Amino acid sequence: MKRWLARWGGTVLFAALFAPAVLAANAFDVYRDPSCGCCSAWVSYMRAQGYAVTVHQDQPMTAVKARFGVPSGAMSCHTAVIDGYVIEGHVPAEDIHRLLAERPDARGLAAPGMPMGSPGMEMGAHERYDVVLIGRDGSTRVYATHGPAA
Incomplete structure (x- = not known):
């Protein structure tokens, strides 16, 4: 019994201490207009990727984008926040995974506009479309390119 407690007790303690951090890193807050169907589709996609998503539909979107520092050239239809980063528009999960793994000193990512196929x-x-990294100063640079070759 003591061996079992020693072996599994540490595992339970580890899970209790670190599970909240893992869950928080996997949780999105998404701000969207309630009439936008493509925003709902992106939320469903992110949930299918294993993310916990809380949707907020009562916010004026221009104010949300201003609050999170989304530059006008990077704007799209919805704005999400995860683990301190803003995710603007239809950004693929693979780019978000990379962002969270690399943890660059940036505001976040954006798929400007509403690219078909995202x-x-x-x-x-x-x-073909670019996902851009939004710098702390509001500048953008290409982070990833998706879609058919030109």
Whole structure:
């Protein structure tokens, strides 16, 4: 019995101490207009990727974007926040995984506009699009490129 407690007690203690941090790093707050269907599709996509998503639909979106420092050239339809980073628009989960693993000194990521073929925008012909890293100073640079080759 003592061996079992020694072996599993440490595991339980580790899980109790670190599970809240893991869950917090996996939780999104998404701000969106209630009438936007593609925002709902992106939320469903992120949930399917294993993220916990809380949706806020009562915020004026221009105020949300200003509060999180989204530059006008990077704006899209919805704004999300995860682990201190802003995620603007239809950013693929793989880019968010990379962001959270690399932890750059930045505001976050954006898929400017509403690119066809991005998560939540799968209808119609898919287009090539960039996901940009938003710097602390509001500057942007290409972080990843998606879609068919040009």
